[in-house]
Structures are given as structure tokens and as C-alpha cells.
Amino acid sequence: MFILEAGEFMNEKEKQYPVSAWIIIKDRKGKTLQEIHFEPNSWATMIDLPCKKFVIRDFNFDGLIDFALLWDTGGNAGELYEYYFQDKNGIFTPAETFPLQHGMLAENINIPAKTISVQNSIGCCHYNLTTYKLKSNESWKVSSEQRQLKKK
Numbered sequence: 001m002f003i004l005e006a007g008e009f010m011n012e013k014e015k016q017y018p019v020s021a022w023i024i025i026k027d028r029k030g031k032t033l034q035e036i037h038f039e040p041n042s043w044a045t046m047i048d049l050p051c052k053k054f055v056i057r058d059f060n061f062d063g064l065i066d067f068a069l070l071w072d073t074g075g076n077a078g079e080l081y082e083y084y085f086q087d088k089n090g091i092f093t094p095a096e097t098f099p100l101q102h103g104m105l106a107e108n109i110n111i112p113a114k115t116i117s118v119q120n121s122i123g124c125c126h127y128n129l130t131t132y133k134l135k136s137n138e139s140w141k142v143s144s145e146q147r148q149l150k151k152k
Helices: none
Strands: 002-011 016-026 032-038 054-057 066-072 080-086 092-094 108-110 115-122 126-134 140-148
Touching (some): 002 054, 016 066
Antiparallel strands (some): 002 016, 066 080, 080 092, 108 115, 115 126
């Protein structure tokens, strides 16, 4: 179980605009297993904690749940996420070597193929599709291609 609590607010009096958070991980009996102090790059537009931007998935295909949390509202780049991977002891650590760390949300996950695909718009008529494939040595192969948007 994950609990997200504000660490501090820009406006402490009204408890608005969080500038840090605590990610508290508990077992099924409610015992705290780990506490992570999370400091985003920017939550400038967030009046409250971005709980809807806390995503639980297996991002590294090891069968263990991992999580991502909104790290920056991103401006022109869109929303950027910080990823935490769980190890075999149940401890979560920042995924420093993950190619999407502080990047887009890994939404299109293909577990059998061990790939993650993300896309971003390029102007009005094209998008870039980037695919990350986990290799047997735990490194990531990255391929990218530009595609044209389908006309309706």
C-alpha cells in the first residue's frame, strides 16, 4: 500500500502548493516498510498533491511492482515522471539508469516483448514514436521513428 503525504507547502497556512512529499510504503498489515522523501523539480501548478499522477506498474519487467510520480509539470515538454523500481527485498529506489527517468510516462507497455513505447507530437501533422526494449544485460535499446498522423 502506498500513501502520499505532503512534506511541506509553499502556502503552509492554507496547505496549498506542495513543494515536497512523503511516499510511505506499508505492508498489508499496515506496518511501514519504507518512507521516501520526494522533492519534485516543479509542481508549480499543483494546488494539492498530484495523487492521480502516481502510477503503479512493472516498468522493468521483473514481475515486481514499481511506481512513477509526476516530477515536473514539464512546460512545452509535457508532464515528466520520476521512476522508482522495487528490488527483491521490497525496497524502492530511484531508477537512475531507466531511459525514461525524468521523462514521459511509460504508458504503452508490452510485457512479452519487454518494450515500452512513447510518442510525442511534432508540429501539426507528425509524431515521434520511441521504443525502449529491455535487453538481456539489463540495458535498454532505443529506437525512434517519425510517423505521420492519420487523417480522418
